[in-house]
Amino acid sequence: MKLSPTVAAGKAARSPGLIPRVLRRPAGAISLGWLVLLTMATLAASAVSAHSPLDQDLSHVLAGPSGHHLLGTDNLGRDLLSRLLYGGRSTLLAVAEALAVFLLIGVTSGLAAGFLGGWTDWLVTRSAELLFALPGIIIVLVVLSVFPGNLHAAMITFGVLGSPGITRVLRSQTLGIREELYVAAAQVAGLRRGQIMRRHILPRLASTVIVQSSLFAAVVVVIQAGLGFLGLGAQPPNPSWGGLVADASQNIDRAPWMLVPTGVPLVLTVMALGILGDAIRDAATENWSVSKLREPERRPKTRAATAAPAPERVGETGRPAAPDDTDALLTVRDLSIAIGGTPVVQRVSFHVCAGETVGLVGESGCGKSVTSLGILGLVPGGGDITDGQVIFNGADLVGAPRALEHVRGTGIAYVSQEPMVALDPTFSVGDQLAEAVRRHQDCDRRAARARVVELLRMVNIPDPAGVAKRYPHQLSGGMAQRVAIALALAGDPELLIADEPTTALDVTVQAEILTLLRTLQQQTGMAILIVTHDWGVVADLCHRSVVMYAGQVVEQAEVEQMFSRPLHPYTAGLLGANPHLARHGEPLPTIPGTVPAPGNWPTGCRFAARCSLADDTCTERPVQLTAPAPDRLTRCVHDQQLLAEGSHP
């Protein structure tokens, strides 16, 4: 599965914080400075101006600025500075009211629609479209005609009518975040949906919320001033910014100066809110550029097998025979999965027994990751399980969200191929682990912290207390994978699904992680389903292996048997392409052709186009799995021939 790299940079954006980064921008600093100054001045109006906004001095009407009246007076001799500041209070109150409603509705509905999908999404999207279609300002005028002079009602109405804007933005952002693996990891760990939205998605939306709020506040200031100008705001003699502009425009012939103290603050405030929104957006995104991402410790896939222990070690440990699936901890039975209506996994069956390690092997795109996520009810790309069963400890998890909630984290844990993406960038390692520990154990903060250190020690992290304080972006790839494993262990799972846990790691680190998994399995007795394309990993860790090709299981066997006598030409081809078997100076053997894409699967054997044994019988009809020998399953019409020949890679 391919993953977005953006999350890895998330925490990088925290240092330094958002406010210092906004202040580093001159436009941001000036805008914020103006808004803070204005807010403080309006709140402390009585201290800033010695005059009351209602006091009339008919001997000084329409006067210009003077020591006594710093901004002059209006046509009734009232102090303009005082009226401006007191009028600002009603503007601030209007902004606060409209913004509160705007955020309450917009954030809640956008988050819920994007994360929950389904009918919630449908309802929210349709409601937003309906609100968008309404003529906002006319509705506000109607409200004011029903509740004359009631600015609170007008602003609450305006907040409701403005909310679809932020709802749509947050919904689409949440749709993207929902697909990221750390959200899947939080689900796997058993977090409830409300907790995931609040703790893992909302923080990622914070900068968007601030930007949208700032832009909406600018609109509210304009609307509130407009209503005041029309005489629909604060009733005379109470001051309002719109009313002041109206007074100034009526006296423009006699006292043009009056427009300056009444109009300029309004214009500056609207501009400051707009510019501040831009500055916050720029500051929030500056550390998210891909160029600033820490390069993951990548390596070409072929080198993995070179570094991994050689297949000759198979069988050294005296592994058990293929167990009967009636004792299985996990039984996947005829599992079919479709994404966007296209089948990507078809009638996949296998099982994993307690304490056993099973390898799910195949080329890229064969459906290994989708199958392993499907087990946990987390099919990517909005896909669905269309058929089959996933039986864990006797209970079918398909279409059973409650059972899944109980199983995730404690029954089955998941470690992904991209640990940096699986960890939430907005929380420290210690916080994430402590959250997982407290979810699974009834313990206080202190006990959770102690358990965090113990877990980090279990995965061989040096200085566990120090590492607990770090954020994911401060970890190396190997360390992040150890933390991801520690997170998975927090619920003492019976089964760990590890999806290519070493793919994104450096060669030396890969071997350490594999050793760690083996040690942890010995210590805890948990079963492991490991998704891999690397025979070295299979040889080193697995008891049995399940080979997938083009969405189907094509062979299953005990690892020793599969290595010594593959009963499917695809398995034989994959084993033959093992870099360990390459002769010096000769090109690495490969299987010609590529895996057919979902939607383009042929009717007969899906491997036929690449198979040297293929004949007409292969392409006539779908090939069924057969058991040509005890504990062996293969999907090949030439199974008896392969068995008789004792095919070797």
Ligand SMILES: Nc1ncnc2c1ncn2[C@@H]1O[C@H](COP(=O)(O)OP(=O)(O)OP(=O)(O)O)[C@@H](O)[C@H]1O
């Ligand atoms: N989010 C998604 N949206 C659409 N299609 C997807 C999505 N994830 C996987 N698929 C499709 O499902 C099929 C199986 O993908 P899957 O990731 O399970 O393969 P894989 O065997 O695990 O390969 P890899 O090792 O590259 O992850 C592929 O054809 C892929 O295109």
